[in-house]
Amino acid sequence: MPxxxxxxxxxxxxxxxxxxxxEQLFAGLPEGVRLRRPLAVPGPLSETELKKHFLAAAKAxxxxxxxxxxxxxGVYDHYIPxxxxxxxxxxxxxxxxxxxxxxxxxxxxxxxxxxxTMICRLTGMEVSNASLYDGATALAESVFTAxxxxxxxxxxxxxxxVSPFYRRVLGSxxxxxxxxxxxLPYDRQTGQTVLPxxxxxxxxxxxxxxxxxxxxxxxxVQHPNFFGxxxxxxxxxxxxxxxxxxxxxxxxxxxxxxxRPPGDYGADIVVAEGQGLGCAMNFGGPLLGVMAAxxxxxxxxxxxxxxxxxxxDGERAFSLxxxxxxxxxxRERATSNICTNQALCALAACVYLATLGEVGLRxxxxxxxQKSHYAWERxxxxxGFRPCFPEAHFFKEFAFSGPVPSRTVQERLAxxxxxxxxxxxxxxxxxxxxxxxxxxxxxxREEIDRLVRELAEICKDEGAPCAT
Numbered sequence: 189m190p191x192x193x194x195x196x197x198x199x200x201x202x203x204x205x206x207x208x209x210x211e212q213l214f215a216g217l218p219e220g221v222r223l224r225r226p227l228a229v230p231g232p233l234s235e236t237e238l239k240k241h242f243l244a245a246a247k248a249x250x251x252x253x254x255x256x257x258x259x260x261x262g263v264y265d266h267y268i269p270x271x272x273x274x275x276x277x278x279x280x281x282x283x284x285x286x287x288x289x290x291x292x293x294x295x296x297x298x299x300x301x302x303x304x305t306m307i308c309r310l311t312g313m314e315v316s317n318a319s320l321y322d323g324a325t326a327l328a329e330s331v332f333t334a335x336x337x338x339x340x341x342x343x344x345x346x347x348x349x350v351s352p353f354y355r356r357v358l359g360s361x362x363x364x365x366x367x368x369x370x371x372l373p374y375d376r377q378t379g380q381t382v383l384p385x386x387x388x389x390x391x392x393x394x395x396x397x398x399x400x401x402x403x404x405x406x407x408x409v410q411h412p413n414f415f416g417x418x419x420x421x422x423x424x425x426x427x428x429x430x431x432x433x434x435x436x437x438x439x440x441x442x443x444x445x446x447x448r449p450p451g452d453y454g455a456d457i458v459v460a461e462g463q464g465l466g467c468a469m470n471f472g473g474p475l476l477g478v479m480a481a482x483x484x485x486x487x488x489x490x491x492x493x494x495x496x497x498x499x500x501d502g503e504r505a506f507s508l509x510x511x512x513x514x515x516x517x518x519r520e521r522a523t524s525n526i527c528t529n530q531a532l533c534a535l536a537a538c539v540y541l542a543t544l545g546e547v548g549l550r551x552x553x554x555x556x557x558q559k560s561h562y563a564w565e566r567x568x569x570x571x572g573f574r575p576c577f578p579e580a581h582f583f584k585e586f587a588f589s590g591p592v593p594s595r596t597v598q599e600r601l602a603x604x605x606x607x608x609x610x611x612x613x614x615x616x617x618x619x620x621x622x623x624x625x626x627x628x629x630x631x632x633r634e635e636i637d638r639l640v641r642e643l644a645e646i647c648k649d650e651g652a653p654c655a656t
Contacts, residue, residue, distance in 0.1 A: 250605075252469065256635045257607040258563075260585050260626025261414070262323065262351055263472055264464045266442070266552070267630050268540070272466040275539045276532055284531065287494075290507040297506035300494040300531065303538040310444050310541070311458045312451020313480035318492045318529040320477030323461025324354045327408065327438055328361035329490045329524055330457045330479060331369075334406040334434045336488040337456075341365050345404040347381035349374040349413035350438060352615040358408075370404065379417030379577035379587075381409050383427040403431055410438040411450070415624065416560075416585025417577055421453040428456075441465055441478060441537075443583045445553030457481045466540025467533050476533035486510060490524030555629035556584035559636070563627045566640045572647060576612075576622050587612060589622040590643070592650045597623060600646045606639060 193201075198210070207213055214222060233241060257265040276282065280295055287293030287300075300318045307316040320326040327350075335341050344362070346355060346369040355369075362368055373382045407428050411419040421437060428435040436457045437450040442464050450458045462476035463469070481489055487510060495509035544552065564586050567573050572591035580586070590597065594611035601608045609625035616622075627636065 250607075252607070255605045255607055256631075256638070258609050258625050258627065258631075258639060259607045260416075260628075261610040261624055262353060262461055262463075263469050263475070264442075264584075264626065264628055265469060265630055266464045266628050268466050268468060268536075269543050271543055272536050272539045276536050281532065281535055286528070287508060290505070294506055296531065297494050297508070299535050299538055300492075300529075301496055301506050302542075303534045304494060306538060306541045307478055307480050310441055310449065311439065311455075311460075311478075311480045312449030313455070313458050314451075314483035315486045315489065315493070316478075316480040317489045318494055318531070319462070319534040320479055320491055320526060321530060322463075322473070322475035322477045323438065323459065324351070324357035324477075325526070326459040326461075326477030326479045327354045327436075328358050329477075329526060330436045330459045331358065331362065331406060331408070332365075332524055333457055333481070333485065333488050333490065334436065335365070337434065337485055338405050340405070341367055342405040343367065343402040344369040344406045344408060345372050345433070346370065346408040347372045347374065347410060347413065347419075349379065349381055349415055349417070349419075350408060350410045351414045354410075354438070369408075370402070372407075372409075374413070374415070375577075377577060377579045379413065379415045379580040379582075380419055381413070381424075383407075383423055385427075385430070404433045406434040406436050406456075407431075408436045408438065411447075412440055412443055412583045412585065415577060415580070415587050416582040416626075417580040418447070418582060421448075421450055421455070425454045440583065442549070442553055442556065445549040445551075446557060447553075447583070451480075456485065462533065462537050465537035467536050474530060474533055476530050476537055478537075490526045491529050552629050553583075556627070559629065559631045559633075560584045560586065560625075560627040562633065563625065563631070563636045563639070566636055567625070567643070570640060570644055570647070573643070576619060584628055585624055585626045587619065587622050587624045589619065590647070592621070592647055594621050594623050596650060597643070597646060600649075601639075601642060604642055606642060 202209065202213070205213065230241070252265060259265070281299070284293070284296045287296045290297060304316040304318065308314060320329055331344050334344070346358065348371050359368060372384075374380065375382055407424060409419050409421070409424045411421055413419055424437065425435055434456040435454065436459070437455045439450055439458060439460045441460050441462055458480045460478035462478040465476070467474070467476055479489065492508050493510050494506055497505055497507060499505040541549065560582065564575065567588050568575060573588050576587035576589055594613060598608040598611060609623040612619040612622040612624055
């Protein structure tokens with residue numbers, strides 16, 4: 189295969205850098221990580237050869253159309269109506285760039301405005317931004333928004349039942365601010381967050397005015413939480429009021445088809461992972477960060493917002509407005525260095541919600557509840573399997589411990605083209621052999637029954653009790 193650069197090209201570049209050889213260029217790299225052989229890249233391929241090459245490589249990937257998926261934990265296997273892909277693949281949306289010039293970007297701006305409106309209706313909040321990168325960064329940005337609202341950086345109380353992936357991103361983000369967050373434990377029976385001294389909460393004897401010894405500026409709870417358990421948002425509001433903190437709630441948007449929106453409980457900021465609203469799993473991305481807030485906090489929201497106005501002819505028009513981005517205002521006044529939004533994923537969510545409507549969204553949510561509870565009942569009948577939170581109320585995810593190591597379960601199910609739930613041990617050591625299972629509206633009775641049979645067979649083969 190011919191080299192991309194000639195010897196004379198390389199010598200010219202080295203001379204410009206003041207180096208005598210390529211070895212000097214990479215002298216700072218440890219010897220153990222340096223490649224001492226040519227890259228294993230095939231020679232030039234024709235178009236037909238290249239197509240065959242990539243088709244062969246793609247076959248190494250598992251296609252969920254041929255598998256049964258019980259994995260959730262933040263990215264979900266929900267059904268996506270065909271109209272979603274049809275709309276987002278239109279060239280004017282698929283290739284659109286930042287809509288700086290409103291006069292030629294009305295279609296994109298309108299789609300963002302419609303998305304914001306739907307998010308507000310879904311969450312019960314008054315304002316929404318145009319979206320963020322994913323649920324994890326949305327949560328981190330919500331805490332920065334709280335700092336902006338309070339005009340200070342301070343302690344944040346975060347439930348241990350918030351996604352460990354989100355907590356890791358939040359910890360890294362807060363590290364840049366020179367602070368961290370305080371843990372709020374979860375109840376081992378209900379799976380709910382234990383709020384210190386909150387009236388009606390499940391805590392015992394903790395001070396109602398402090399969390400971990402310092403007054404929190406904000407309190408973060410996920411609903412349903414990472415274990416799938418429903419939280420008591422009224423208790424979160426009472427606790428926030430008792431300590432003078434802002435209420436940040438992370439939600440599953442689809443669950444709001446059957447649950448009261450956090451806005452009804454007085455949430456200050458609501459964030460979510462919106463992947464389940466019409467975006468495919470795609471190996472974990474791209475995702476969709478949802479963020480909404482009370483109207484009084486609108487100037488503290490990060491990223492962009494689309495607004496509706498009228499043009500000089502009195503016709504309805506859309507534009508970017510209330511920009512708090514570094515690209516629009518002085519850096520020291522910017523609320524965040526987030527400069528973009530997930531426009532295509534937000535459009536997918538907009539089309540998905542418009543297609544389903546309120547009734548359709550409720551039916552999808554109800555199907556998730558019914559099918560996941562059927563799976564819970566069936567798994568609880570396998571000898572040795574027990575729910576981690578026996579008193580929990582849940583939406584579509586639930587945690588079970590079993591007599592067989594979770595890693596073994598995961599590997600054995602994969603041999604049967606079944607995607608296992610998430611082993612919880614790596615994130616919660618006290619739940620070493622527990623697995624977080626997820627059943628969406630796509631799950632069928634036959635698939636759930638098959639899962640139960642396979643689990644019983646795995647127990648039998650591993651010498652564990654297997655009666656069902």
